[in-house]
Amino acid sequence: MINGKHLAIWLSILICLANCKEEKGAETQTQRANTDVEEDVLADEPIDPAIEFGYSEKREICADRNPLRNLYFGDMHVHTGFSFDAYSYGNVLRPSDAYAYALGQPVKIAPLEDGVGIREVKIDRPLDFLAVTDHGEFLGEIHQCTNESSFGYSSAECARYRDPEGNGAFQFGTILSGVDPIRDPTICGEDLSHCLDSAKLRWAEMIDAAEEVYDKTSDCAFTSFVAYEYTNTFTVSNLHRNVFFRNTQVPDTPVSYYEAPFPDMLWTQLNEHCNEGVEGCDVLVIPHNSNLSNGRLFSPDFREADTKEEKVERLKLRARMEPLVEIFQAKGDSECRNGFALEEAEDDPLCAFEKMRPDPFEDCGDEVGNGGMRLWGCLHRLDFVRNVLKEGLREEREYGINPYRFGFVGATDTHNGTPGHVAARDFPGHVGTADDTPEKRLGPGTITHEGIVSNPGGITAVWAVENSRDAIFDAFRRRESYATSGPRISTRFFGGWDFAEDLCDAPEGLVEQGYERGVPMGGTLSARTSESPVFVVWAEQDLGTEDAPGIPLQRIQIIKGWIDAEGKTHEKVYEVAGDPNNGASVDEKTCEPIGTGASSLCARWVDPDFNPEFPVFYYTRVVQNPTCRWSTRQCMTFAEEDRPVSCDGVVATTVQERAYTSPIYYQPEPQL
Numbered sequence: 001m002i003n004g005k006h007l008a009i010w011l012s013i014l015i016c017l018a019n020c021k022e023e024k025g026a027e028t029q030t031q032r033a034n035t036d037v038e039e040d041v042l043a044d045e046p047i048d049p050a051i052e053f054g055y056s057e058k059r060e061i062c063a064d065r066n067p068l069r070n071l072y073f074g075d076m077h078v079h080t081g082f083s084f085d086a087y088s089y090g091n092v093l094r095p096s097d098a099y100a101y102a103l104g105q106p107v108k109i110a111p112l113e114d115g116v117g118i119r120e121v122k123i124d125r126p127l128d129f130l131a132v133t134d135h136g137e138f139l140g141e142i143h144q145c146t147n148e149s150s151f152g153y154s155s156a157e158c159a160r161y162r163d164p165e166g167n168g169a170f171q172f173g174t175i176l177s178g179v180d181p182i183r184d185p186t187i188c189g190e191d192l193s194h195c196l197d198s199a200k201l202r203w204a205e206m207i208d209a210a211e212e213v214y215d216k217t218s219d220c221a222f223t224s225f226v227a228y229e230y231t232n233t234f235t236v237s238n239l240h241r242n243v244f245f246r247n248t249q250v251p252d253t254p255v256s257y258y259e260a261p262f263p264d265m266l267w268t269q270l271n272e273h274c275n276e277g278v279e280g281c282d283v284l285v286i287p288h289n290s291n292l293s294n295g296r297l298f299s300p301d302f303r304e305a306d307t308k309e310e311k312v313e314r315l316k317l318r319a320r321m322e323p324l325v326e327i328f329q330a331k332g333d334s335e336c337r338n339g340f341a342l343e344e345a346e347d348d349p350l351c352a353f354e355k356m357r358p359d360p361f362e363d364c365g366d367e368v369g370n371g372g373m374r375l376w377g378c379l380h381r382l383d384f385v386r387n388v389l390k391e392g393l394r395e396e397r398e399y400g401i402n403p404y405r406f407g408f409v410g411a412t413d414t415h416n417g418t419p420g421h422v423a424a425r426d427f428p429g430h431v432g433t434a435d436d437t438p439e440k441r442l443g444p445g446t447i448t449h450e451g452i453v454s455n456p457g458g459i460t461a462v463w464a465v466e467n468s469r470d471a472i473f474d475a476f477r478r479r480e481s482y483a484t485s486g487p488r489i490s491t492r493f494f495g496g497w498d499f500a501e502d503l504c505d506a507p508e509g510l511v512e513q514g515y516e517r518g519v520p521m522g523g524t525l526s527a528r529t530s531e532s533p534v535f536v537v538w539a540e541q542d543l544g545t546e547d548a549p550g551i552p553l554q555r556i557q558i559i560k561g562w563i564d565a566e567g568k569t570h571e572k573v574y575e576v577a578g579d580p581n582n583g584a585s586v587d588e589k590t591c592e593p594i595g596t597g598a599s600s601l602c603a604r605w606v607d608p609d610f611n612p613e614f615p616v617f618y619y620t621r622v623v624q625n626p627t628c629r630w631s632t633r634q635c636m637t638f639a640e641e642d643r644p645v646s647c648d649g650v651v652a653t654t655v656q657e658r659a660y661t662s663p664i665y666y667q668p669e670p671q672l
Helices: 004-018 029-034 037-042 084-088 095-102 139-146 156-162 168-177 193-213 263-275 308-321 385-399 469-477 507-517 630-635
Strands: 070-075 107-113 116-121 129-132 223-230 241-245 283-287 324-329 407-410 459-464 481-484 490-496 518-520 534-540 553-563 569-578 585-587 592-594 600-606 616-624 658-661 664-666
Touching (some): 095 107, 095 129, 095 193, 129 193, 139 156, 139 193, 156 168, 193 223, 223 469, 241 263, 263 308, 324 385, 385 553, 385 569, 407 658, 459 469, 459 490, 490 507, 490 616, 490 658, 490 664, 534 553, 534 569, 534 616
Parallel strands (some): 129 223, 283 324, 324 407
Antiparallel strands (some): 107 116, 223 241, 241 283, 407 459, 459 481, 481 658, 490 534, 534 600, 553 569, 553 616, 585 592, 616 658
C-alpha cells in the first residue's frame, strides 16, 4: 500500500517517537446535571419525553415536537478545505458549502480546474442535521499558507504545502505524531500570533456557517452543530476525537493537540474553557476509529494518576465527556473482530464486515502498539467497541465507575465536504485527488489513505423530541442514537420487565409501552432480584430512492455482554427476528439482488440466560440482505483484462449493510 520511500520516512518517525516522552444561559435538564460530574455519570434514568425543556438559545418552538420522539438522520464527521489534509487533496469547499450539500445542493469536488472542482456531486436525500468537524489543528497555519496577503504565505513550509507533489497532509500530519508539537515560527511568527489570530478567524467562520443554516423557525427543517476534530496521532496511532457543542456559546478557539497532547488534558481544558468558562456552553466528545488505535484510544491507563482516587476522578471525567463512540465510518467498522487471545468468545461471522486489515493479524495482547493510522503494528482487543464495552464492566467492578457506557454514532469522515454521501452506486470517493478516479479508489492507496479497503461510510440516527440543537444534543447525552453503515434503516429498541407478549402485533402501542414500562436504547434498567429482562426491537428497511430502491432486511440480532462473579467477561449473539438462512444473495455479474427479505421486523425477546447479580449490556444489530460492495460495482465498469489487480479477492464482493443500536445496560444493586 505504500512504497519503500514512504515506509522509510514513517519508520524514521517511529524510531524518533520511541525516544519521546509519553507523557449560565437558558439551562436544560441535561446542563443542570452536568454541573456535578458524579451526578451526571450515575444518573442514568432517561429523560421523560413529556418534560418541556428550555432552549439554550433564542428560537421558535418546533411544530413537530413529539414526546414519543422523531427519527432524524445526519452526519457527525465531515471535513472541508479548512482541514489541513483535505485542502492538500484539492478540497477548496468551505463549511458553508458542506451545509449546502447536506441540504441537497450540488457541489463541485476535486480535481480542480482554475481553482474549481470539475466533478459535480449531489446527495441522494438531504440530511436532517450535520456537524462539520474540520481539524482544530492547523486552522491558522493553513489560512496563512493559502492566503497571499498572510505573513506565512511565502515561507518555505507553506510553499511546500501548496506544491501538489508535496503531500501537505503528510507534511503536517507527522507533527501530530509527537508528544510535544511546536508551531512553526516561519509560518506563525516568533510569537505565533499570526497562526493564532488566523485560527480565530477560521473558527469564527465555522461558527457563522453553522448559525446561518440552522433553522430556528417552527419548521425545524435542519439542525447544525458547531464542532471540530481533535487530531491526536501519537506514535502514528489514532487517538482522534470529534468535539461537539450544544450551541454557539463556545470557546474562542478549539482546544487542539497543541494545547492538549493527552486526551485527559482535552477533557480537562474543555471543561474549563467551555462548561466552566463560557456561560451557556455545553460540550461532548466522540472518539472515533478505535480500529486504527493499537489499543491507545481506550487505554485504561492515565498519566499522573498514581492513586486509585486519582484514577477514579479521571474515569468520572471521561465518562461525562465521552457518552458516545463512532462505531462505523469510511475507515472501517469498529464494532467487533474475532481472534483476540484475551477475549474468550465464539466467532461472530458478521464481525468480518468492512475490516481495514486482513487476517491473520498480530495480537497486541495487553500492550499497546504503534502505527495503526497506517495499518501497521498490532491489533488490540480494545480497538473494537464490543470489547471496550466489556472493559467498562471490568473498570466498574474495580473502581465503581464505568467510563465506557457508550451510545453509538456513525459518519462518513468525508474529506470532500460531502456529508452523507454513503451510496454504494457511483461512489466518488471521499479523499479528493487521492481517490478521484476508479483506478485510485480500487488501488492500494497512498501514504495517507487506503484505496479499495475503504468504504462510503455511515450515518447517525437519533430519536429526539424535535429537530433542534437542544433536543438532539439531549438525545446524544442520554445515548438515544444509533449508527448505520449507510442505509437509513429505522429501528427502535426498548428494555423493561413486563412488556406485553403481543407487543409486536400492536406496533402503535410499542413505543408508548417502551417509554412507560422500560427504557430506550442508551438507557439503564433498574436492578431486579428475580425475573429476566424483556426487550422489544422493531426495524424497518430503508425505502431508498426511485433510482436506487432500498434493500429488504434479513434479520435482527441482540448482542449481549456481561461480567461474572470472578471478573471474567462473556458475550453472546442471539438471533431474534428474521431468517439468516432466507436464501437472499446477489447476481455478481449484474449486482441484481436475488431472493426476498422483510420490509420490517419486530421481536419481543426475553433473556434466557439472565443472572441478576451480573452487570450486562445489550445492543441490536439490524442486518440487510446482501448487496454488491461499492468496489464490485466499480470493478464491473472495466473490461476483464483491464481490471485493477485489487478487484480479485482483496475485499469481499458483497456486503450486508446494517444498523447498530446504542446498548441498553442492566446495573445490579451494589454489593454491601
